[in-house]
Amino acid sequence: MAKQIIFTYEKTDYTLEVSREAIKRFEKNGFNINDLGAKVLNSMETLFHLSLYKNHPFIKEKQASQMLEAVGVGHDNPLEVQLELVKELVEMYQEALNTLSTTKKATWKAMN
Amino acid sequence: MEGDELIGDTHSINDEGGSDYVTAPLSYTEVLDKACPIFMNYGMSYNDYWKGDVEMAVFYAEAHRLRTQAELENHNFKSWLLGIYFDKATQNLGQIILNAFSKRPKKNLKSVFPKEPFDLAESRKPQAPLTKEAEAERMEAIFSLWGGTKQ
Numbered sequence: 001m002a003k004q005i006i007f008t009y010e011k012t013d014y015t016l017e018v019s020r021e022a023i024k025r026f027e028k029n030g031f032n033i034n035d036l037g038a039k040v041l042n043s044m045e046t047l048f049h050l051s052l053y054k055n056h057p058f059i060k061e062k063q064a065s066q067m068l069e070a071v072g073v074g075h076d077n078p079l080e081v082q083l084e085l086v087k088e089l090v091e092m093y094q095e096a097l098n099t100l101s102t103t104k105k106a107t108w109k110a111m112n
Numbered sequence: 113m114e115g116d117e118l119i120g121d122t123h124s125i126n127d128e129g130g131s132d133y134v135t136a137p138l139s140y141t142e143v144l145d146k147a148c149p150i151f152m153n154y155g156m157s158y159n160d161y162w163k164g165d166v167e168m169a170v171f172y173a174e175a176h177r178l179r180t181q182a183e184l185e186n187h188n189f190k191s192w193l194l195g196i197y198f199d200k201a202t203q204n205l206g207q208i209i210l211n212a213f214s215k216r217p218k219k220n221l222k223s224v225f226p227k228e229p230f231d232l233a234e235s236r237k238p239q240a241p242l243t244k245e246a247e248a249e250r251m252e253a254i255f256s257l258w259g260g261t262k263q
Binding site for chain 2: 019020021023027028054095097099100
């Protein structure tokens with residue numbers, strides 16, 4: 001099973017998961033994962049909306065933004081918590097492509 | 113494997129009609145579009161590819177690899193078997209040709225090509241009936257399992 005995240009908002013559970021269809025659909029609408037560095041906030045919201053698309057296709061962009069804004073509320077640095085979530089979402093996004101390559105995986109470890 | 117070539121494929125055609133390597137990588141959509149028919153060839157459905165669990169592709173690719181390997185081994189075995197038949201058929205061929213030009217040809221020389229194909233599934237052969245001793249041993253083993261006659 002590919003990675004999924006259970007996101008709870010207002011006592012309702014939402015499953016965040018990335019599908020290839022969602023990637024294609026959102027890229028068609030102008031989303032580019034590489035923009036995450038330059039336009040963090042916008043891209044974060046779109047990426048979050050994208051990850052909802054597979055299991056909750058009827059959620060609108062505005063509602064997705066509200067859900068993301070609720071992340072980290074009450075925390076000292078809400079953006080930091082949101083970024084942690086986004087980091088996971090980026091991994092899930094990349095997984096959609098990485099699973100197409102069957103090259104044996106290599107690992108590395110930095111030594112002192 | 114075909115899928116390995118997809119990522120980082122930056123090949124394009126230049127103005128002069130020749131091919132060039134450009135720096136702009138393919139977008140995710142382009143890579144996904146390119147990979148779709150490859151994975152459909154592996155037996156993955158269109159819906160599974162686009163809407164299903166992304167990890168499914170890994171298993172389809174692995175299944176394809178195993179299938180290809182099994183086909184290759186099967187083909188190799190068939191070729192080897194053909195070689196054996198051919199070898200059998202041509203065992204006396206040299207002698208037969210020599211006989212044609214010989215003043216004193218050897219008699220009873222003929223092709224030794226097997227009249228029937230080799231029985232590759234020997235397990236299908238009916239088993240020979242057990243001898244009396246073997247039958248007695250078998251019965252003794254059965255009785256001993258029931259806590260039988262042996263001390």
